[in-house]
Amino acid sequence: MERRCILRVLKPLGLPPVTGRASARSKGAQGERLAEQWLRRRLKAEILERNFRSPFGEIDFVARKGEILLFVEVKTRRSLETGLPEEAVTEEKKERLRKCALSYLAQRGYHPEMTLFRFDVIAVYVSPSGKASIRHYPSAF
Template identity: 50%
Template sequence: MAVPADRSVLGASGEDLACAHLVRRGMVVLDRNWRCPHGEIDVVARDGDVLVVCEVKTRRSLTHGDPVEAVTAAKVARLRRLAHAWRAEHPVRARGMRIDVIGVLARPGRPPLLRHVVGVGS
């Protein structure tokens, strides 16, 4: 993957990689970049009978830390509220819900590295 210079393009390419990763793990991607007045969910997926809200953080380097570390407790709480808002608008039955984070390190001239943390803030 060539590393895009534009931040929005970089973020979108990271989300593409994250979705491909989730599908390879057997999940079904239900929604991407869902927005409401309170914020945005990068990816909503289904893992068996569990609804997964996934935050994707993409960076070019570790200069400002690991991408996964950028997801704070406040962000997890916001994602939980957004997940309930998403569920209120979509007729998806699920036994449970969890929040995952995928960090993508898009290094120039090298393959991207993905780190998938399952069930943050549980």
């Protein structure tokens, strides 16, 4: 199956360096803000939930694009030393996201076999100069 990726480079954000555990949360929050803008403006999707939690984990965004529910995982990096952001979506993470999505569907009264949904990954990289790039992988897995 061919995967397509949509790449967009954003203007420099003028962000200070981020280090440490608390900073990792702010880095993630920054990436999620950029991803939300991407979903709303570029994809024209309606955000239904942010940071949906279940016993299986968390889904960064649940959105709707037409009749399709999107379960969106956002990964953000300020350095590529540990690899590309999207490489952090491991098989274990995918399985947790699948279980979490089924939990969401059940809690919200959707029937999994009667509902169109997909899993997207949005990878955000913020360079040292503050320039952000977004790679969106629709139907990533």
